[in-house]
Amino acid sequence: MTGLRRAGPSGLLIECADGAAVESWRAELWRRREAGQLAAAEIVPGARSVLIDGLADPAATAVAIAAWPPPPAAGPASGPLVEIPVRFDGEDLPAVAELWAIPVPEAARRLCATELRVAFCGFAPGFAYLTGLPARWAVPRLDTPRARVPAGSVALAGEYAGIYPSGSPGGWRLVGRTEVTLFDLDRDPPALLAPGTRVRLVER
Protein backbone atom coordinates (compact mmCIF):
# COMPACT_ATOMS: atom_id res chain seq x y z
CA MET A 1 0.00 0.00 0.00
CA THR A 2 1.36 3.40 -0.93
CA GLY A 3 -1.56 5.44 0.38
CA LEU A 4 -5.01 5.30 1.88
CA ARG A 5 -7.47 7.92 0.74
CA ARG A 6 -10.99 8.79 1.72
CA ALA A 7 -13.55 8.34 -1.07
CA GLY A 8 -16.82 9.90 0.01
CA PRO A 9 -19.03 9.31 3.03
CA SER A 10 -18.52 5.54 3.20
CA GLY A 11 -15.49 4.77 1.04
CA LEU A 12 -11.73 4.27 1.21
CA LEU A 13 -9.27 3.94 -1.66
CA ILE A 14 -6.16 1.83 -1.09
CA GLU A 15 -3.40 2.94 -3.43
CA CYS A 16 -1.01 0.29 -4.65
CA ALA A 17 2.44 0.46 -6.26
CA ASP A 18 1.62 -1.99 -9.05
CA GLY A 19 -0.89 -4.49 -10.35
CA ALA A 20 0.55 -7.31 -8.22
CA ALA A 21 -0.09 -5.30 -5.06
CA VAL A 22 -3.66 -4.60 -6.23
CA GLU A 23 -4.24 -8.33 -6.58
CA SER A 24 -2.76 -9.02 -3.11
CA TRP A 25 -4.98 -6.39 -1.51
CA ARG A 26 -8.08 -7.46 -3.40
CA ALA A 27 -7.59 -11.07 -2.32
CA GLU A 28 -6.86 -10.02 1.27
CA LEU A 29 -9.91 -7.74 1.49
CA TRP A 30 -12.22 -10.36 -0.01
CA ARG A 31 -10.79 -12.94 2.42
CA ARG A 32 -11.30 -10.65 5.42
CA ARG A 33 -14.84 -9.81 4.33
CA GLU A 34 -15.59 -13.53 3.95
CA ALA A 35 -14.16 -14.10 7.44
CA GLY A 36 -16.41 -11.42 8.91
CA GLN A 37 -13.53 -9.05 9.72
CA LEU A 38 -14.62 -6.36 7.24
CA ALA A 39 -18.17 -5.20 6.56
CA ALA A 40 -18.15 -3.58 3.12
CA ALA A 41 -20.77 -3.46 0.37
CA GLU A 42 -18.24 -3.23 -2.45
CA ILE A 43 -14.57 -4.12 -2.86
CA VAL A 44 -13.58 -2.94 -6.32
CA PRO A 45 -10.07 -3.36 -7.69
CA GLY A 46 -8.77 -0.81 -10.20
CA ALA A 47 -5.52 -0.58 -12.16
CA ARG A 48 -3.46 0.71 -9.23
CA SER A 49 -5.95 0.82 -6.36
CA VAL A 50 -8.69 -1.03 -4.52
CA LEU A 51 -11.89 0.81 -3.56
CA ILE A 52 -13.80 -0.25 -0.45
CA ASP A 53 -17.29 1.24 -0.28
CA GLY A 54 -20.30 0.92 2.00
CA LEU A 55 -18.29 1.18 5.23
CA ALA A 56 -20.15 2.24 8.37
CA ASP A 57 -17.10 4.11 9.71
CA PRO A 58 -14.40 4.62 7.06
CA ALA A 59 -12.09 6.47 9.47
CA ALA A 60 -12.12 3.54 11.90
CA THR A 61 -11.57 1.06 9.05
CA ALA A 62 -8.63 3.16 7.83
CA VAL A 63 -7.01 2.90 11.27
CA ALA A 64 -7.62 -0.86 11.32
CA ILE A 65 -6.17 -1.37 7.83
CA ALA A 66 -3.05 0.62 8.68
CA ALA A 67 -2.42 -1.83 11.54
CA TRP A 68 -2.80 -4.97 9.40
CA PRO A 69 0.34 -6.80 8.33
CA PRO A 70 1.04 -6.43 4.60
CA PRO A 71 -1.11 -8.87 2.63
CA PRO A 72 0.65 -11.96 1.29
CA ALA A 73 1.71 -11.71 -2.35
CA ALA A 74 -0.65 -13.50 -4.72
CA GLY A 75 0.99 -16.76 -5.80
CA PRO A 76 1.26 -17.54 -9.52
CA ALA A 77 -1.19 -20.46 -9.18
CA SER A 78 -3.72 -18.73 -6.91
CA GLY A 79 -7.20 -18.10 -8.23
CA PRO A 80 -9.32 -20.23 -10.57
CA LEU A 81 -8.06 -20.89 -14.13
CA VAL A 82 -10.37 -20.37 -17.10
CA GLU A 83 -9.43 -21.44 -20.62
CA ILE A 84 -10.93 -19.40 -23.45
CA PRO A 85 -10.98 -20.95 -26.93
CA VAL A 86 -10.20 -18.21 -29.44
CA ARG A 87 -10.22 -18.04 -33.23
CA PHE A 88 -7.41 -15.61 -34.04
CA ASP A 89 -8.92 -13.90 -37.06
CA GLY A 90 -9.22 -10.38 -35.63
CA GLU A 91 -9.15 -7.48 -38.05
CA ASP A 92 -6.27 -5.84 -36.20
CA LEU A 93 -4.13 -8.95 -35.64
CA PRO A 94 -1.85 -8.15 -38.64
CA ALA A 95 -1.32 -4.62 -37.29
CA VAL A 96 -0.55 -6.00 -33.82
CA ALA A 97 1.92 -8.50 -35.31
CA GLU A 98 3.55 -5.64 -37.18
CA LEU A 99 3.86 -3.58 -33.98
CA TRP A 100 5.46 -6.61 -32.34
CA ALA A 101 7.61 -7.17 -35.47
CA ILE A 102 6.70 -10.87 -35.69
CA PRO A 103 4.65 -12.95 -38.15
CA VAL A 104 0.87 -13.11 -37.59
CA PRO A 105 0.72 -16.78 -36.47
CA GLU A 106 3.51 -16.05 -34.00
CA ALA A 107 1.44 -13.20 -32.50
CA ALA A 108 -1.43 -15.60 -31.84
CA ARG A 109 0.96 -18.13 -30.29
CA ARG A 110 2.45 -15.41 -28.11
CA LEU A 111 -1.00 -14.50 -26.73
CA CYS A 112 -1.76 -18.16 -26.00
CA ALA A 113 1.59 -18.70 -24.28
CA THR A 114 1.01 -15.87 -21.81
CA GLU A 115 -0.93 -16.57 -18.65
CA LEU A 116 -3.28 -13.67 -18.09
CA ARG A 117 -5.11 -12.60 -14.95
CA VAL A 118 -8.21 -10.48 -14.41
CA ALA A 119 -6.90 -7.30 -12.84
CA PHE A 120 -10.24 -5.51 -12.61
CA CYS A 121 -13.59 -5.13 -14.36
CA GLY A 122 -15.27 -2.07 -15.80
CA PHE A 123 -16.57 -0.47 -19.00
CA ALA A 124 -19.45 -2.98 -19.17
CA PRO A 125 -20.79 -5.80 -16.96
CA GLY A 126 -18.34 -8.69 -17.23
CA PHE A 127 -15.66 -6.76 -19.15
CA ALA A 128 -12.36 -7.86 -17.60
CA TYR A 129 -9.06 -6.04 -17.92
CA LEU A 130 -6.51 -8.87 -18.31
CA THR A 131 -2.91 -8.31 -17.31
CA GLY A 132 0.15 -10.45 -17.88
CA LEU A 133 1.40 -9.16 -21.23
CA PRO A 134 4.83 -7.57 -20.80
CA ALA A 135 4.87 -3.77 -20.98
CA ARG A 136 7.01 -3.87 -24.14
CA TRP A 137 4.11 -5.52 -25.98
CA ALA A 138 1.67 -2.72 -25.14
CA VAL A 139 -0.24 -1.54 -28.22
CA PRO A 140 -1.98 1.81 -28.61
CA ARG A 141 -5.76 2.06 -28.90
CA LEU A 142 -7.23 2.70 -32.31
CA ASP A 143 -7.20 6.38 -33.27
CA THR A 144 -10.88 6.09 -34.18
CA PRO A 145 -12.97 3.66 -32.12
CA ARG A 146 -15.26 1.27 -33.97
CA ALA A 147 -18.97 2.09 -33.70
CA ARG A 148 -19.72 -1.60 -33.10
CA VAL A 149 -17.51 -4.36 -31.78
CA PRO A 150 -19.23 -7.77 -31.70
CA ALA A 151 -19.66 -9.72 -28.45
CA GLY A 152 -16.84 -12.21 -27.89
CA SER A 153 -14.18 -10.05 -29.56
CA VAL A 154 -10.76 -10.59 -28.02
CA ALA A 155 -8.84 -7.33 -28.08
CA LEU A 156 -5.75 -5.49 -26.88
CA ALA A 157 -5.17 -1.93 -25.69
CA GLY A 158 -2.26 -0.54 -23.73
CA GLU A 159 -0.98 -3.14 -21.30
CA TYR A 160 -4.34 -4.99 -21.24
CA ALA A 161 -6.15 -7.71 -23.09
CA GLY A 162 -9.94 -7.85 -22.90
CA ILE A 163 -12.95 -9.70 -24.27
CA TYR A 164 -16.13 -7.78 -25.11
CA PRO A 165 -18.99 -9.49 -23.21
CA SER A 166 -21.61 -7.76 -25.36
CA GLY A 167 -21.67 -5.76 -28.55
CA SER A 168 -20.62 -2.15 -28.00
CA PRO A 169 -18.52 0.63 -29.46
CA GLY A 170 -14.83 0.05 -28.79
CA GLY A 171 -11.36 1.34 -29.45
CA TRP A 172 -9.35 -1.78 -28.64
CA ARG A 173 -7.43 -3.70 -31.31
CA LEU A 174 -9.29 -6.86 -32.29
CA VAL A 175 -7.12 -9.99 -32.43
CA GLY A 176 -9.76 -12.74 -32.37
CA ARG A 177 -13.10 -13.91 -31.11
CA THR A 178 -14.56 -16.49 -28.79
CA GLU A 179 -17.94 -18.20 -28.52
CA VAL A 180 -17.72 -18.28 -24.72
CA THR A 181 -20.44 -16.37 -22.83
CA LEU A 182 -18.63 -13.87 -20.65
CA PHE A 183 -21.62 -12.52 -18.75
CA ASP A 184 -24.58 -14.74 -17.92
CA LEU A 185 -27.30 -13.51 -15.58
CA ASP A 186 -28.26 -17.07 -14.70
CA ARG A 187 -24.76 -17.89 -13.48
CA ASP A 188 -23.39 -17.11 -10.03
CA PRO A 189 -21.25 -15.07 -10.25
CA PRO A 190 -22.62 -13.74 -13.56
CA ALA A 191 -19.17 -12.76 -14.85
CA LEU A 192 -16.98 -15.63 -16.05
CA LEU A 193 -13.91 -13.46 -15.55
CA ALA A 194 -14.05 -12.02 -12.02
CA PRO A 195 -11.03 -10.21 -10.55
CA GLY A 196 -8.26 -12.64 -9.61
CA THR A 197 -9.26 -15.26 -12.21
CA ARG A 198 -6.36 -16.66 -14.24
CA VAL A 199 -7.03 -16.82 -17.97
CA ARG A 200 -5.41 -18.80 -20.76
CA LEU A 201 -6.32 -18.21 -24.39
CA VAL A 202 -6.38 -21.42 -26.44
CA GLU A 203 -6.15 -21.29 -30.22
CA ARG A 204 -8.86 -23.22 -32.03
Add this chain to the structure above:
Amino acid sequence: MIEVRRAGALTTVQDLGRPGYAHLGVPRSGALDPPALTLANRLVGNAPGAAALEITATGCAIRLRRAAAVAVTGAYAEVRVDGRAAQFAAPLSLPAGTTVDVGPARAGVRSYLAVGGGLAVAPVLGSRSTDTLSGLGPAPLRDGDVLPLGTPERFPAADFAPWRPPAGDLLLAVRFGPRADWFTDDARGTLLSTEYKISPMSNRVGARLSGARLGRARGGELPSEGLVLGAVQVPAAGEPLIFLADHPTTGGYPVIAVVEDVTPLAQAGPGTAVRFREVGGPVR
Protein backbone atom coordinates in the same frame (compact mmCIF):
# COMPACT_ATOMS: atom_id res chain seq x y z
CA MET B 1 -51.01 -6.35 -14.36
CA ILE B 2 -50.78 -2.75 -15.44
CA GLU B 3 -50.86 -1.48 -19.01
CA VAL B 4 -48.79 1.47 -20.11
CA ARG B 5 -51.05 3.94 -21.89
CA ARG B 6 -48.53 6.77 -22.21
CA ALA B 7 -44.91 5.94 -21.38
CA GLY B 8 -43.61 9.51 -21.43
CA ALA B 9 -40.07 10.54 -22.31
CA LEU B 10 -38.34 8.20 -19.86
CA THR B 11 -40.22 6.01 -17.43
CA THR B 12 -38.31 3.12 -15.89
CA VAL B 13 -38.86 0.44 -13.27
CA GLN B 14 -36.75 1.16 -10.19
CA ASP B 15 -36.21 -0.35 -6.78
CA LEU B 16 -33.21 0.15 -4.52
CA GLY B 17 -30.78 -1.14 -7.15
CA ARG B 18 -28.22 -3.94 -7.31
CA PRO B 19 -25.31 -3.03 -5.05
CA GLY B 20 -22.57 -5.60 -4.51
CA TYR B 21 -21.58 -6.27 -8.13
CA ALA B 22 -19.37 -3.25 -8.85
CA HIS B 23 -16.28 -5.49 -8.97
CA LEU B 24 -17.85 -7.20 -12.01
CA GLY B 25 -18.55 -3.90 -13.75
CA VAL B 26 -22.25 -3.85 -12.81
CA PRO B 27 -23.55 -0.38 -11.84
CA ARG B 28 -25.65 0.00 -8.67
CA SER B 29 -28.63 1.59 -10.47
CA GLY B 30 -31.87 1.99 -8.47
CA ALA B 31 -34.20 4.94 -7.83
CA LEU B 32 -32.46 8.32 -8.02
CA ASP B 33 -34.67 9.56 -5.18
CA PRO B 34 -34.82 6.63 -2.74
CA PRO B 35 -36.84 8.48 -0.05
CA ALA B 36 -39.55 9.26 -2.62
CA LEU B 37 -39.61 5.62 -3.76
CA THR B 38 -39.84 4.24 -0.23
CA LEU B 39 -42.56 6.75 0.66
CA ALA B 40 -44.67 5.72 -2.35
CA ASN B 41 -44.24 2.09 -1.34
CA ARG B 42 -45.18 2.79 2.28
CA LEU B 43 -48.34 4.57 1.15
CA VAL B 44 -49.56 1.50 -0.75
CA GLY B 45 -48.45 -1.02 1.90
CA ASN B 46 -45.42 -2.38 0.04
CA ALA B 47 -42.00 -3.21 1.42
CA PRO B 48 -39.89 -0.04 1.15
CA GLY B 49 -37.73 -1.41 -1.67
CA ALA B 50 -40.52 -2.77 -3.89
CA ALA B 51 -40.24 -1.92 -7.57
CA ALA B 52 -42.18 1.11 -8.80
CA LEU B 53 -42.15 3.48 -11.77
CA GLU B 54 -39.67 6.33 -11.94
CA ILE B 55 -41.30 8.91 -14.22
CA THR B 56 -39.05 11.57 -15.71
CA ALA B 57 -40.33 15.12 -16.26
CA THR B 58 -43.02 14.50 -18.85
CA GLY B 59 -45.41 12.22 -16.95
CA CYS B 60 -46.89 8.82 -17.70
CA ALA B 61 -50.27 7.07 -17.74
CA ILE B 62 -51.14 3.51 -16.79
CA ARG B 63 -54.30 1.42 -16.61
CA LEU B 64 -54.89 -1.08 -13.82
CA ARG B 65 -56.04 -4.55 -14.86
CA ARG B 66 -56.97 -5.36 -11.28
CA ALA B 67 -58.01 -3.37 -8.25
CA ALA B 68 -54.98 -1.90 -6.52
CA ALA B 69 -53.69 0.85 -4.27
CA VAL B 70 -51.62 3.48 -6.11
CA ALA B 71 -49.55 6.39 -4.80
CA VAL B 72 -47.50 9.04 -6.57
CA THR B 73 -44.61 10.82 -4.83
CA GLY B 74 -41.37 12.60 -5.71
CA ALA B 75 -41.61 15.43 -8.21
CA TYR B 76 -44.98 17.13 -7.79
CA ALA B 77 -47.36 16.40 -10.65
CA GLU B 78 -51.09 16.50 -11.20
CA VAL B 79 -52.56 13.05 -10.72
CA ARG B 80 -55.76 12.18 -12.57
CA VAL B 81 -57.82 9.06 -12.00
CA ASP B 82 -60.08 8.37 -14.97
CA GLY B 83 -59.81 12.07 -15.74
CA ARG B 84 -60.65 13.35 -12.25
CA ALA B 85 -58.09 15.14 -10.10
CA ALA B 86 -56.71 12.92 -7.34
CA GLN B 87 -54.43 13.47 -4.39
CA PHE B 88 -50.63 13.49 -4.71
CA ALA B 89 -48.63 11.59 -2.09
CA ALA B 90 -51.66 9.70 -0.82
CA PRO B 91 -52.88 6.11 -1.29
CA LEU B 92 -55.58 5.87 -3.92
CA SER B 93 -57.68 2.73 -3.69
CA LEU B 94 -58.75 2.04 -7.26
CA PRO B 95 -60.90 -0.56 -9.00
CA ALA B 96 -59.80 -2.66 -11.95
CA GLY B 97 -59.85 -0.74 -15.24
CA THR B 98 -58.90 2.61 -13.73
CA THR B 99 -56.50 4.82 -15.69
CA VAL B 100 -54.00 6.77 -13.60
CA ASP B 101 -52.41 9.72 -15.38
CA VAL B 102 -49.41 11.45 -13.88
CA GLY B 103 -48.92 14.85 -15.47
CA PRO B 104 -45.66 16.62 -16.24
CA ALA B 105 -43.48 17.36 -13.21
CA ARG B 106 -44.39 20.79 -11.81
CA ALA B 107 -41.74 20.85 -9.09
CA GLY B 108 -38.79 18.49 -9.32
CA VAL B 109 -37.95 16.06 -12.11
CA ARG B 110 -38.75 12.47 -11.08
CA SER B 111 -42.11 11.25 -9.82
CA TYR B 112 -42.60 7.75 -8.41
CA LEU B 113 -45.72 5.70 -8.95
CA ALA B 114 -46.06 2.68 -6.68
CA VAL B 115 -48.77 0.03 -6.99
CA GLY B 116 -49.82 -2.25 -4.13
CA GLY B 117 -48.00 -5.56 -4.56
CA GLY B 118 -45.14 -3.87 -6.42
CA LEU B 119 -44.11 -4.32 -10.05
CA ALA B 120 -43.21 -7.99 -10.43
CA VAL B 121 -40.99 -7.90 -13.51
CA ALA B 122 -38.23 -10.52 -13.41
CA PRO B 123 -35.39 -9.44 -11.15
CA VAL B 124 -31.87 -9.30 -12.58
CA LEU B 125 -29.03 -9.83 -10.09
CA GLY B 126 -31.42 -9.22 -7.24
CA SER B 127 -32.99 -6.04 -8.60
CA ARG B 128 -35.78 -5.01 -10.97
CA SER B 129 -34.14 -1.66 -11.73
CA THR B 130 -33.52 -0.46 -15.26
CA ASP B 131 -29.86 0.41 -15.62
CA THR B 132 -29.66 2.96 -18.43
CA LEU B 133 -25.86 2.63 -18.67
CA SER B 134 -25.43 -1.12 -19.07
CA GLY B 135 -28.92 -2.08 -20.22
CA LEU B 136 -29.51 -4.53 -17.36
CA GLY B 137 -33.07 -4.86 -16.08
CA PRO B 138 -36.30 -4.15 -17.96
CA ALA B 139 -36.16 -1.76 -20.92
CA PRO B 140 -37.59 1.73 -20.39
CA LEU B 141 -41.38 1.66 -20.72
CA ARG B 142 -43.06 1.94 -24.10
CA ASP B 143 -46.70 2.57 -24.91
CA GLY B 144 -48.63 -0.69 -24.74
CA ASP B 145 -46.23 -2.52 -22.39
CA VAL B 146 -47.85 -4.73 -19.78
CA LEU B 147 -46.15 -5.17 -16.40
CA PRO B 148 -47.04 -7.86 -13.85
CA LEU B 149 -47.97 -6.98 -10.28
CA GLY B 150 -47.03 -8.84 -7.12
CA THR B 151 -49.44 -9.85 -4.39
CA PRO B 152 -50.21 -7.07 -1.92
CA GLU B 153 -48.85 -7.94 1.52
CA ARG B 154 -50.52 -5.39 3.75
CA PHE B 155 -53.07 -2.65 3.74
CA PRO B 156 -51.67 0.82 3.17
CA ALA B 157 -49.96 1.97 6.35
CA ALA B 158 -50.72 5.69 6.09
CA ASP B 159 -53.34 7.71 4.31
CA PHE B 160 -51.40 10.90 3.86
CA ALA B 161 -47.76 11.97 3.73
CA PRO B 162 -46.50 15.50 4.20
CA TRP B 163 -44.84 16.64 1.04
CA ARG B 164 -42.19 19.29 0.72
CA PRO B 165 -41.40 20.85 -2.64
CA PRO B 166 -37.79 20.22 -3.68
CA ALA B 167 -35.34 22.92 -2.67
CA GLY B 168 -34.73 25.36 -5.52
CA ASP B 169 -31.03 26.09 -5.45
CA LEU B 170 -28.85 23.36 -4.01
CA LEU B 171 -26.07 23.62 -1.47
CA LEU B 172 -24.37 20.22 -1.51
CA ALA B 173 -21.94 18.98 1.09
CA VAL B 174 -18.77 17.57 -0.48
CA ARG B 175 -15.75 15.84 0.93
CA PHE B 176 -12.54 16.43 -1.00
CA GLY B 177 -10.74 13.41 -2.41
CA PRO B 178 -9.82 10.84 -3.40
CA ARG B 179 -7.93 12.82 -6.10
CA ALA B 180 -8.20 16.43 -4.92
CA ASP B 181 -4.39 16.65 -5.15
CA TRP B 182 -4.62 16.29 -8.95
CA PHE B 183 -6.10 19.79 -8.99
CA THR B 184 -4.70 23.22 -8.28
CA ASP B 185 -5.46 25.05 -5.02
CA ASP B 186 -7.38 27.48 -7.21
CA ALA B 187 -9.56 24.68 -8.57
CA ARG B 188 -10.43 23.46 -5.07
CA GLY B 189 -11.27 27.02 -4.06
CA THR B 190 -13.35 27.53 -7.20
CA LEU B 191 -15.40 24.43 -6.52
CA LEU B 192 -16.38 25.86 -3.12
CA SER B 193 -16.89 29.47 -4.16
CA THR B 194 -18.65 29.53 -7.51
CA GLU B 195 -22.12 28.62 -8.67
CA TYR B 196 -22.69 25.84 -11.15
CA LYS B 197 -25.83 25.10 -13.13
CA ILE B 198 -27.30 21.67 -13.86
CA SER B 199 -26.83 21.04 -17.57
CA PRO B 200 -29.64 19.66 -19.77
CA MET B 201 -27.20 16.83 -20.64
CA SER B 202 -27.76 15.35 -17.17
CA ASN B 203 -29.30 11.89 -16.86
CA ARG B 204 -29.42 8.87 -14.56
CA VAL B 205 -25.68 8.33 -15.02
CA GLY B 206 -24.67 11.74 -13.82
CA ALA B 207 -25.59 15.35 -13.20
CA ARG B 208 -23.46 17.42 -15.57
CA LEU B 209 -22.57 20.87 -14.39
CA SER B 210 -21.87 23.99 -16.40
CA GLY B 211 -19.70 26.64 -14.85
CA ALA B 212 -16.08 27.29 -13.95
CA ARG B 213 -13.57 24.76 -15.27
CA LEU B 214 -11.31 23.11 -12.70
CA GLY B 215 -7.62 23.19 -13.57
CA ARG B 216 -5.30 20.26 -13.02
CA ALA B 217 -2.14 20.48 -10.96
CA ARG B 218 -0.71 17.51 -12.82
CA GLY B 219 -1.07 16.08 -16.29
CA GLY B 220 -1.18 12.49 -17.42
CA GLU B 221 -3.82 9.85 -17.16
CA LEU B 222 -5.12 8.41 -13.92
CA PRO B 223 -5.06 4.59 -13.94
CA SER B 224 -8.70 3.43 -13.89
CA GLU B 225 -10.09 3.20 -10.37
CA GLY B 226 -13.34 2.42 -8.61
CA LEU B 227 -15.99 5.14 -8.47
CA VAL B 228 -18.47 5.87 -5.68
CA LEU B 229 -21.96 7.36 -5.87
CA GLY B 230 -21.68 11.15 -5.79
CA ALA B 231 -18.13 11.25 -7.16
CA VAL B 232 -17.40 14.66 -8.69
CA GLN B 233 -15.36 13.66 -11.71
CA VAL B 234 -13.54 16.20 -13.82
CA PRO B 235 -13.09 15.14 -17.47
CA ALA B 236 -10.40 16.67 -19.65
CA ALA B 237 -12.57 19.64 -20.63
CA GLY B 238 -12.67 20.71 -16.96
CA GLU B 239 -16.40 20.98 -16.24
CA PRO B 240 -17.33 18.62 -13.40
CA LEU B 241 -20.05 16.00 -13.35
CA ILE B 242 -21.56 14.25 -10.35
CA PHE B 243 -22.14 10.52 -10.69
CA LEU B 244 -25.65 9.24 -9.92
CA ALA B 245 -27.10 5.72 -9.61
CA ASP B 246 -26.27 4.41 -13.12
CA HIS B 247 -22.62 5.53 -12.91
CA PRO B 248 -19.84 3.38 -14.37
CA THR B 249 -18.03 1.27 -11.78
CA THR B 250 -14.53 2.41 -12.73
CA GLY B 251 -13.17 5.47 -14.48
CA GLY B 252 -9.96 7.16 -15.50
CA TYR B 253 -10.66 10.83 -14.83
CA PRO B 254 -9.72 12.15 -11.41
CA VAL B 255 -12.42 12.62 -8.78
CA ILE B 256 -11.84 15.92 -6.98
CA ALA B 257 -14.51 15.38 -4.31
CA VAL B 258 -17.55 13.30 -3.42
CA VAL B 259 -21.04 14.65 -2.72
CA GLU B 260 -22.27 13.29 0.62
CA ASP B 261 -25.92 12.94 -0.41
CA VAL B 262 -26.93 12.99 -4.07
CA THR B 263 -30.68 12.63 -3.41
CA PRO B 264 -31.51 16.34 -4.05
CA LEU B 265 -29.95 16.02 -7.52
CA ALA B 266 -32.72 13.58 -8.48
CA GLN B 267 -35.15 16.50 -8.42
CA ALA B 268 -32.86 19.22 -9.80
CA GLY B 269 -33.84 20.14 -13.32
CA PRO B 270 -31.69 21.83 -15.97
CA GLY B 271 -30.64 25.32 -14.90
CA THR B 272 -30.84 24.59 -11.16
CA ALA B 273 -28.06 26.45 -9.34
CA VAL B 274 -25.63 24.25 -7.39
CA ARG B 275 -23.09 25.33 -4.80
CA PHE B 276 -20.78 23.20 -2.72
CA ARG B 277 -19.66 23.35 0.89
CA GLU B 278 -16.85 21.31 2.36
CA VAL B 279 -17.27 18.69 5.05
CA GLY B 280 -14.76 16.31 6.54
CA GLY B 281 -11.12 16.57 7.29
CA PRO B 282 -7.96 17.13 5.31
CA VAL B 283 -7.52 16.04 1.72
CA ARG B 284 -5.75 12.78 2.45
